Amino acid sequence: MELPPTIGITYGMTNSCTAMKLSIYLTLCFVGGLISLAHSQPKPAAKTKTPVKSATAPVNRPDNRTRYAMKGEKMESRPSVGVLAKAIGHKLYLRWVPTMQSYWEFGYRDGYVVERVNVKTRQRVVINSNVMPKPAADWQPFIDRKDRNYSVLYAAIYEQPEFSGEAITQMNERIQLFHFALLGADMDFKAACMAGLGLIDSTAVQGERYQYVIGHKSAARYKLLSVVSSEVGLGDTNPMPAIRHFAGRAGDRVANLFAETASVRSTYNQYQIERSEDGEHFASISSLPFIVTNKLDTLTVSDTLDSDEITYQYRIRGLTLFQEVGPYSNNVRIKAKSTLPVPAFYSVNETTDKNKLEVQWLYKDSLSQYIDHYQLVGATEQGGPFAPISEIIPANQRMTYIKPLTPARGYTFFIKLITHLKKGDVMETLAYPVTLADDDPPVQPQGLTGKIERKGELGIVTLSWQPNPDTDLYGYFVNRRDKAGQRYYRVNNEFIKQTTLTDTIRLQQMQRYVFYTVKALDLLFKESVDSKALVLRIPDINPPTSPIIDSFTVTDKRIFLHWTRSHSEDVQKHILYRKKMPNANWEELLTITDTLTQAYTDSSVAEKSLYAYTVIAFDDSQNRSQPATPVVLETPFFTRNVDFSQFTSAVVDTTRQTIRLTWACNQTDKIDNFLIYRAMPDDELALVKKVEGDSREWIDYVEMLPNKPYRYVIRARMQEGYLSGWKETVIERKP
Numbered sequence: 115m116e117l118p119p120t121i122g123i124t125y126g127m128t129n130s131c132t133a134m135k136l137s138i139y140l141t142l143c144f145v146g147g148l149i150s151l152a153h154s155q156p157k158p159a160a161k162t163k164t165p166v167k168s169a170t171a172p173v174n175r176p177d178n179r180t181r182y183a184m185k186g187e188k189m190e191s192r193p194s195v196g197v198l199a200k201a202i203g204h205k206l207y208l209r210w211v212p213t214m215q216s217y218w219e220f221g222y223r224d225g226y227v228v229e230r231v232n233v234k235t236r237q238r239v240v241i242n243s244n245v246m247p248k249p250a251a252d253w254q255p256f257i258d259r260k261d262r263n264y265s266v267l268y269a270a271i272y273e274q275p276e277f278s279g280e281a282i283t284q285m286n287e288r289i290q291l292f293h294f295a296l297l298g299a300d301m302d303f304k305a306a307c308m309a310g311l312g313l314i315d316s317t318a319v320q321g322e323r324y325q326y327v328i329g330h331k332s333a334a335r336y337k338l339l340s341v342v343s344s345e346v347g348l349g350d351t352n353p354m355p356a357i358r359h360f361a362g363r364a365g366d367r368v369a370n371l372f373a374e375t376a377s378v379r380s381t382y383n384q385y386q387i388e389r390s391e392d393g394e395h396f397a398s399i400s401s402l403p404f405i406v407t408n409k410l411d412t413l414t415v416s417d418t419l420d421s422d423e424i425t426y427q428y429r430i431r432g433l434t435l436f437q438e439v440g441p442y443s444n445n446v447r448i449k450a451k452s453t454l455p456v457p458a459f460y461s462v463n464e465t466t467d468k469n470k471l472e473v474q475w476l477y478k479d480s481l482s483q484y485i486d487h488y489q490l491v492g493a494t495e496q497g498g499p500f501a502p503i504s505e506i507i508p509a510n511q512r513m514t515y516i517k518p519l520t521p522a523r524g525y526t527f528f529i530k531l532i533t534h535l536k537k538g539d540v541m542e543t544l545a546y547p548v549t550l551a552d553d554d555p556p557v558q559p560q561g562l563t564g565k566i567e568r569k570g571e572l573g574i575v576t577l578s579w580q581p582n583p584d585t586d587l588y589g590y591f592v593n594r595r596d597k598a599g600q601r602y603y604r605v606n607n608e609f610i611k612q613t614t615l616t617d618t619i620r621l622q623q624m625q626r627y628v629f630y631t632v633k634a635l636d637l638l639f640k641e642s643v644d645s646k647a648l649v650l651r652i653p654d655i656n657p658p659t660s661p662i663i664d665s666f667t668v669t670d671k672r673i674f675l676h677w678t679r680s681h682s683e684d685v686q687k688h689i690l691y692r693k694k695m696p697n698a699n700w701e702e703l704l705t706i707t708d709t710l711t712q713a714y715t716d717s718s719v720a721e722k723s724l725y726a727y728t729v730i731a732f733d734d735s736q737n738r739s740q741p742a743t744p745v746v747l748e749t750p751f752f753t754r755n756v757d758f759s760q761f762t763s764a765v766v767d768t769t770r771q772t773i774r775l776t777w778a779c780n781q782t783d784k785i786d787n788f789l790i791y792r793a794m795p796d797d798e799l800a801l802v803k804k805v806e807g808d809s810r811e812w813i814d815y816v817e818m819l820p821n822k823p824y825r826y827v828i829r830a831r832m833q834e835g836y837l838s839g840w841k842e843t844v845i846e847r848k849p
Contacts, residue, residue, distance in 0.1 A: 193341035195221070197328045200436065201350040206315040207436050209306060210328045210341070211299070215292040217330065217338065221310065222247050222271050224332040228313055233323040233345055241317070244331060247271050247310045256305075262402075263298040263305040270295035271309065300383060301403070303436045323347040354440040355381060359497060360430050362446040363544070365456055369417045369448045372544060373430050374496060376411035382432025382440060385413055390427045393445065403433055410547060419450035426450075454484055457531055459546045465515070471548070474513045475531055485509035489532040494522035496545050500530055518550055521585050525550045525637065556584045556634035556642040564630060568621065568653045575617040579632050579645065586636045592617070593631045593644065602631060602644075609635055621655045628652055654735035658682030661729040661742045668747050673725065676713045680731035680739055687732050690714055695724035695746065703727075721752040721836075751836030756781055758841035763826055765847060771818050773845060775826055776811045786833045791840075792816075793825035818847040 194217045197210040208228065212218040226245040231238050250272050256264035269275065270291050277284045299306035306312035318324065324347065329340030359374035371387060384403035388396035399417050406413050419426060426448050432440040457477040465472055473490065488507035491500040503516050519527040528545040535541070561580035566573045577592060589609030593602035594617065605617050619628060631644040658680045667674040679688060690704040704714055719725060726746045731739040761777040775790065785807040791799040792814065805812050807830075818824065823844050830838040 192339060194330055194333070194338040195226075195328050195341050197326060197341050197343045198435065199324075199326050199343040199346040201346055201348050201352060202436060202438065204316075204320075204348060206318045206324070206346055206348065207303070208313045208315065208326055208328070208343070209299075209303065209435055210311060211296055215289050218292050218295070220330050220332050220336060220338070224330060226310060227327075227329050227331050227333075227340075229327040230315065230318075231325045231327060231342075233325060238327075241315055241326075242313060245310045245313060248308045253308065256308075261302075261305075263302040264308065266294050266298035267305055267309045270298075300435060301405075318348055320348045352438075353381075354432075354434075354438065356441040357385075357430050357432060357443045360428075360443040360446055362428055362448045364419065364448045364450055367419045367450045369419055369426065369428065369450075370544070371413075371415045371417065371428055371430075371446070373413040373443075374411070375406050375413055375432075378432055378440075379406070379411055381434060383435055384433045385430055386433060386439070387415055387417075387428060387430045388442075389417065390429075390445075391424050393427050396427075396429065399428075414544075419448070421450065424449070454481055454533075454535065454541065456541045456543055457488075457533055459529075459531065459543060460512075462529075462546070462548045464551065469517055470515050471518050472513065473516055473529070477512065479510070482509045484535055484537075486534045486536045488514075489534065490514065490516060490529055491532060492516070492519050492527060492529045493545070494519055494527050496528050496547070498545075500528075500545075503529070518548070521550070523585050523587070525586050555640040556582055556587060556636050558643045559590065559632040559634050559645040562630065562632050562645045562648045564648055564650055566619070566628075566650055566653055568655070571621055571655065573619045573621050573653055575619060575628070575630075575650065576614070577617065577630060577632075577648070578614045581613050582634045582642075584634065584636060586638070588635045588637045588639070590632055590634055593633065595629045597625050598627070598629070602629075605630075619652065621653055626652060626654070654684065654733060654737060657737040658685050658731045658733045658739045660740045661688060661731055663727065663729060663742050663745050666727075666745055666747060668749060670750070671717065671719065671721075671752050673716045673719055673727075673747055673749065674713070675716070675727055675745075677729050677742060679709065679712055682731065682733060682739075684733040684735070685731050686734045686736075689730050689732070691728050691730065691741075692716065693726045693744075694720075695726060700728070719749050721749050724748050751834070756785070756830045756838035758828060758830075761828055761841040761843050763824075763843045763845040765818070765845070766813065771816060773814045773816060773818070773824070774811060775814065775828070775843070777828060777841070778810060779830065781830075782807065784832050784834075785830045787831050789829045789831060789837075791827040791829075793827075795819060795822035795824065799825065799827060820847050822846060 193213065195210045195212050197208065200207050210226070212221050227243050228241040228245055229238055230241050247267075250268075253264060253268045253272070257268060275287070275291065277287050295309070299309055299311050303312055307314075315326075323345050325345055326343040327340050328343070330336070330338045332338070333340060355378050357373055357375065357378055359377075360372070362369050362371040364370070373385065375382070375385070384405050386403050387399050389399050390396040399415075404413055404415060413430075417428075427445040428448065429442045429445050431442045434440075455477075457475045460474040460476045461472075462474075463472045477485075487509055488511070489502060490504035490507070492503040493500040503519070504514050507514050516529070521527045526547050526549045528547055530545055531543045533541040559579050559582060562577065563579070564575055564577040566575050568574075579590075582590075589611050590613070591609055592605040592615050594605050595602045596619075606615060617630075628650050630648045630650070631646070633644050634642040659682050661680050662678045663675060664678050665676040675690070677688075679685070686707065688706045689702055690706070691700040692703045693700045703716065716725070716727075724746060725748075726744045728741040728744040730741050757780045759778045761775070763773055763775050766772050766774045777788075779785070787807050788805040788809065789801060790803040790805060790812060792802045793799045802814070803812055814826075816824070823846050825842060825844050827840045827842045829840040832838065
């Protein structure tokens with residue numbers, strides 16, 4: 115049969131019903147109920163769809179079965195299917211599975227929609243808009259050859275089992291049928307594709323990465339959520355680990371084979387064991403693959419040995435959900451032998467003494483005559499090394515007390531019963547797990563440290579702590595809060611085994627500190643108390659607010675500036691800059707580290723020059739503010755000292771009311787002219803005359819009032835254009 119072009123998730127190993135599904139599957143070889151339905155029915159006819167009448171009315175399935183709400187089902191806002199995508203060869207394989215019995219019925223009745231999303235370009239392509247089970251006629255060849263997986267799926271989709279008339283029992287039977295069907299799909303990928311639960315995408319392009327969106331075609335009608343797969347691409351590696359712990363022991367003509375599968379359970383869901391008589395030609399010991407049904411993730415299989423003259427060799431390999439085959443394990447050699455049966459452990463029980471366990475085993479009393487004594491050995495690991503914990507136990511004894519060992523991890527250690535026969539031979543049991551009770555939570559994690567590295571606008575937080583000494587440690591999770599007084603929230607969604615974690619924070623935020631704690635969790639999900647809080651200061655990338663130059667004054671040979679400092683709390687200093695125009699470079703004029711200085715007098719200016727001033731604030735992380743709006747100021751010509759001597763005034767004509775002003779001065783060669791100012795009584799000074807530079811007197815014609823002062827001021831205008839200081843004289847007219 116050619117598979118439909120498409121794509122997939124494993125369902126059974128993560129669902130709470132896994133153990134029940136696996137045990138049910140083991141009974142398929144003996145219980146022919148559902149399978150016989152597929153074999154005894156006439157050739158199936160294609161189903162027709164019946165529309166749903168209303169959201170509350172029962173749903174008529176294609177075979178006219180009524181849809182009832184199952185016990186414990188709840189239409190929650192969660193994905194209606196789970197999905198697994200994997201690269202195999204030059205194609206991408208998909209498997210999905212409905213998460214509830216009702217979703218299963220929606221799927222095979224209405225179909226699924228499969229979309230592919232390019233991770234880089236976000237282009238969304240519909241791979242198949244209507245993934246449905248193959249028509250009933252296409253199943254007939256598989257039913258004719260009595261293929262169990264196809265028969266179970268066919269019966270669940272197309273046939274009408276005889277359910278119980280009692281409502282609760284019928285609900286449980288329908289759920290059980292649902293689990294039967296999904297287990298059949300898990301065991302055969304081609305059968306899953308026939309049932310509309312799998313697909314192969316042969317249109318994927320090398321170098322691109324995708325995510326797949328799987329949803330019910332009737333999602334809108336029943337408000338079902340689609341599921342998005344993890345990223346996958348044709349270049350992904352496809353590791354297929356070998357099963358390393360494979361061992362066996364002969365008991366009479368039976369080979370007892372044992373494989374530890376915990377380390378490969380995420381890769382394989384079934385196993386194939388082969389046997390060889392010559393070490394070259396191997397054949398499977400079973401027509402069906404084996405599955406693990408115990409909680410210890412161990413596979414135990416017994417095989418009958420035809421001859422005690424041959425040394426048989428066994429090997430094992432795993433099969434994935436997509437029926438990929440893994441590499442073979444190392445060969446195990448077993449030769450049949452006629453020996454006494456090996457004793458079997460009966461129980462290991464706790465006593466009132468926490469440091470004492472009661473161990474019991476079973477053995478026929480009639481066989482005690484062949485036994486010299488027993489010995490108990492123990493180990494913290496399943497593969498050993500084993501050391502004696504009870505040396506010599508009488509042959510007629512079936513019980514003893516031992517001191518529990520400290521497990522290497524978790525709560526379980528392992529014991530073996532070694533039987534010493536009188537003729538010198540030794541028999542030993544397989545490693546028997548002893549699980550201890552645990553009432554103590556993990557100890558508080560210690561030594562939490564961390565640092566923050568700035569990367570653009572992000573802070574990369576690297577945390578580390580000391581490993582916990584607990585042997586039953588499951589992992590850690592890290593808590594964080596951004597402000598004191600807030601609740602902590604979890605950083606990592608999944609528990610981590612390592613003692614380091616990297617977190618990312620945004621630096622453009624107002625808080626100055628971030629807080630972290632670590633909590634440990636054991637295998638029974640008991641939590642430790644939080645570690646001591648680690649407080650890390652967040653690197654500051656926010657500049658302070660800008661200062662403001664709010665006033666200034668230009669005087670002779672000085673410029674006075676006043677500014678309002680930055681209002682940011684973390685300001686460390688202010689720097690006043692000056693630039694003499696038209697130069698382009700600013701020079702640092704003053705550094706202020708206190709909060710009181712907000713003014714400066716610049717006495718180092720030159721006359722008749724342009725100066726620009728600005729102020730910049732710096733915080734304690736050396737972030738600088740935007741410069742204050744610059745002010746541009748011009749200095750005047752500076753005053754020069756001219757020594758006016760004998761500047762006098764006298765009334766020369768009382769009739770004509772004339773006043774003579776005379777003066778003498780130095781630097782006559784540099785003077786261009788003189789400026790004379792007059793202030794009438796009760797009036798301000800005003801310029802009244804400009805006199806040539808070689809003059810030394812001037813007569814003012816003015817009407818003078820008696821007993822009123824008249825002020826005169828003289829200044830020199832120098833040839834370069836600037837003014838000198840002034841000289842003043844006062845005169846009054848006497849009556």
